[in-house]
Amino acid sequence: MLVVEDDGPIADAVLYCLRRDGMRAEVAPSLADARRACLETHEIKAWDVVILDLGLPDGSGFSLLPELRRLERGPRILVLTSRDEDVECVAALEAGADDFVTKPFSPRALSARVRAIARRGERHESRAPHMSAIADEAARGLRVDRERRQATYEGVELALTKTEFDLLAVLAEAPGRVRTREQLVARVWGETFALAERTVDSHFKALRRKLEAARAPATLIETVRGVGFTLREHA
Numbered sequence: 030m031l032v033v034e035d036d037g038p039i040a041d042a043v044l045y046c047l048r049r050d051g052m053r054a055e056v057a058p059s060l061a062d063a064r065r066a067c068l069e070t071h072e073i074k075a076w077d078v079v080i081l082d083l084g085l086p087d088g089s090g091f092s093l094l095p096e097l098r099r100l101e102r103g104p105r106i107l108v109l110t111s112r113d114e115d116v117e118c119v120a121a122l123e124a125g126a127d128d129f130v131t132k133p134f135s136p137r138a139l140s141a142r143v144r145a146i147a148r149r150g151e152r153h154e155s156r157a158p159h160m161s162a163i164a165d166e167a168a169r170g171l172r173v174d175r176e177r178r179q180a181t182y183e184g185v186e187l188a189l190t191k192t193e194f195d196l197l198a199v200l201a202e203a204p205g206r207v208r209t210r211e212q213l214v215a216r217v218w219g220e221t222f223a224l225a226e227r228t229v230d231s232h233f234k235a236l237r238r239k240l241e242a243a244r245a246p247a248t249l250i251e252t253v254r255g256v257g258f259t260l261r262e263h264a
């Protein structure tokens with residue numbers, strides 16, 4: 030893990046809780062250090078997860094997002110944002126972040142988020158499998174078979190509409206990764222489609238009812254307030 034954070038006490042707290050949980054972590058206190066650690070090292074030192082603060086002394090962490098996304102086997106990215114900055118969260122997710130944690134955060138919450146995105150292993154998007162078998166605890170029973178367009182929970186087939194299936198398939202590509210409504214609309218309906226947020230929400234409402242009828246936990250699909258949706262291990 031690489032922790033890109035200029036605030037010493039915060040960086041120390043993050044390091045402490047990651048290391049306590051058995052994760053290897055280093056700190057980069059500036060954008061320049063982060064770039065060096067991620068992009069300019071020729072030794073094999075690929076970071077699984079980069080925890081990225083956006084307010085850095087030599088620029089915004091935002092500028093690093095597209096650079097990391099262009100890497101062949103780039104890291105998963107957890108952004109640290111200020112509380113109640115929905116606009117910032119949405120922008121970070123759309124620039125390629127996987128998830129975000131708002132400051133101030135509890136070390137335990139941060140550690141859980143890091144573990145959730147680290148566990149995903151290699152990015153599903155790059156391998157484009159037609160089948161997602163989800164390893165996350167609560168989502169474990171969920172299987173999404175894109176080729177046959179079939180979704181099951183604990184072996185029970187879910188009778189989904191085309192839209193419900195497509196929405197679930199996008200979330201299932203990367204459990205723990207938060208997708209904004211705009212990203213979901215672009216993937217499911219198409220880039221130029223203008224769709225009311227409420228329409229997306231009502232499809233999710235129907236999808237949740239079907240998952241719950243199949244005895245999936247109610248928290249399987251989490252609504253991230255003001256931002257979007259994710260398949261989450263814990264609510």
Ligand code: CA
Binds near residue numbers: 035036082083084085
């Ligand atoms: Ca900062």
